[in-house]
Amino acid sequence: MAVWALGINHNTAPLDLRGKFAFALDQIAPTLHGLRQSLGTSGGGAGRHPGVETAIISTCNRTEIYCAGEQPAMEHTLGWLAHSGGVSPSLLASHSYTLEDSLVARHAFRVASGLDSMVLGEAQILGQMKDAVRAAETAGALGTTLNQLFQRSFAVAKEVRTSTEIGAHSISMAAAAVRLASQLFEDLTETKVLFVGAGEMIELCATHFAAKNPKSIAIANRTLERGEKLATRFGGGVMRLADLPERLHEFDAVISCTASSLPIIGLGAVERALKKRRHRPMFMVDLAVPRDIEPEVKALGDVYLYTVDDLATVVQTAQANRQAAVAQAEAIIDAGVQSFMHWMELRSPAVGEGGVVPLIQQLNAQTDEWRALEIARAKKLLAKGEDMDAVLEALSRGLTQKMLHGTLAELRAGDAEMRAQTAQTVSRLFLRSQTKTGNHNGL
Structure with missing residues (x-):
């Protein structure tokens, strides 16, 4: 999954140009619909970008488009926004910024925390971002990835405001x-x-x-x-x-x-x-x-x-008094970016072609099936009047045998080098003390 963002703000674009891309809150839903439709129908074959998640943040100081999809479509997003504002893509490109992946997360977290505002530490932008996210959600344009990005933005902003004095010296x-x-x-x-x-x-x-x-x-x-x-x-x-x-x-x-x-x-x-x-x-x-x-x-x-x-x-006054607070805020944002990127990596196709999350889901489904079979067998034995201790012993043995069957088969298969590699993996996964493993029910 790719994440990208395109924007203009008070640092990159003059007021009159920003005015061409200002969207009122009630315009967000139809605008997002137009953007998603454009992404889904552009070009042919590999040029299409169906199912892209989108959100737009539009305030006095900025207009930003956030997207998430299988492949980044930055050039198309830029062209669409330029057309909507009646300017050439080259003009918009000269006054805009484009971001991908971790840079998108860092920027969103800084915006929500008031670090990218004209008034350092101002709180109004956080409410405006929440309004934009609600509008995108209502329009059906927000998916799992962008929702996670923005919810983490709000959490980071809350931590910045409660843990630092970032807004203490700001002049609204x-x-x-x-x-x-x-x-x-x-x-x-x-x-x-x-x-x-x-x-x-x-x-x-x-x-x-x-x-x-x-x-x-x-x-x-x-x-x-x-x-x-x-x-x-x-x-x-x-x-x-x-x-x-x-x-x-x-x-x-x-x-x-x-x-x-x-x-x-x-x-x-x-x-x-x-x-x-x-x-x-x-x-x-x-x-x-x-x-x-x-x-x-x-x-x-x-x-x-x-x-x-x-x-x-x-x-822009009292900057010196706020530098310590800014440094604290940036450290909080760094941790938030790392956490979000780890979440993204778990959903990337790193295992086979499906990625880690589908594998986790398959493992959970398999173990649930085994558990259901053994419980059903235990209930039948209890109904026949079998001793409870014996039934529990059989249930636990049946579960462990099912869980270890594939692993033991792999240890016996292949040549010596392959068996040695398998043995190392099995030792790392199964022969750890409880203090190290903790609770890993969610894998």
């Missing part, structure tokens, strides 16, 4: 936005703040801004019900997105993060707002991918617009 995007706003406005208690959207990121930002006691808070959302729920929590007002252009001038700070595929705050709306404000400055943060605010807004003289990438320099 929300905190960074507040810091930047504080640099622009002398007194945040005199500012009116508008939040566009009502998702997890906006809720986090609203929590940080509310702690500074701004003059007012308002939520603009596509559905009033969800917006009202968040507004009530912070004692703020609510409006529909359709009313946003006419009311934009009322606010000193605007923080936006929606799942819209197109900008919802255009250059014209901001220009009109600035005229009504008599060019009093506006602080704007666009945390969405694709963008919520047209990039041309940044050129306006009285607007201070920041994107997720602009916040990178703010959140």
Whole structure:
């Protein structure tokens, strides 16, 4: 079984390119269906890749495809993703990273643990990964291998967060936005703040801004019900997105993060707002991918617009304090990678053509059959009134004879060299003390 991954993130691709490959959570299932269908029908003969397991993780900072199948199909995966984003494979390849086998596991574990995030140690990515895995599972695209990969990712992330201080010194995007706003406005208690959207990121930002006691808070959302729920929590007002252009001038700070595929705050709306404000400055943060605010807004003289990438320099602080925690986390991840690769090796075709796991299953089935035969024979003897000690003696003798029959036959067969090799193997397997063997019922 091969495992491979393809991705772009905040380190490899600019914001606008990442926006072309952003998938909302409700788009994951049909997207996975399209990818699997493409892999199953590509080319002919050896070019086909049926039954490939797939999962997609898509956040503001990254889009990653994880796959598992009999043979890696990296080139096809890259071509499919490029086509879905409307770019050439060569352009995508120049901004993406490709990983196979142990490197996939290491990357997934680092992502889940917050080591690959713009905000080192941030916890939000773990929830986003779990959402992505649930979406893949619901879509029927997740198989044994990827499920094992992600479950181990979550376990490693939990150990990293409980055993290290990886997130103790991190500055979240929300905190960074507040810091930047504080640099622009002398007194945040005199500012009116508008939040566009009502998702997890906006809720986090609203929590940080509310702690500074701004003059007012308002939520603009596509559905009033969800917006009202968040507004009530912070004692703020609510409006529909359709009313946003006419009311934009009322606010000193605007923080936006929606799942819209197109900008919802255009250059014209901001220009009109600035005229009504008599060019009093506006602080704007666009945390969405694709963008919520047209990039041309940044050129306006009285607007201070920041994107997720602009916040990178703010959140990358206190690195020295976190180096020890990073080293601890990497050690935990190393152990997790070794464990996952061992699990993979057990399922690779290393014994005959079937691999170790099928052999284990055959051995268990054979011993179960022998056990059932001897138990059935013992029950018949007991039913006839035979002595219980004698029946148990016969049962144990019958089992050991069945288990040793093939081994003893091999010891007597072949030439001297073959018998010597067989004798070494038999000694290693059967003549070990109980303290060394332990419990190996699962082989």
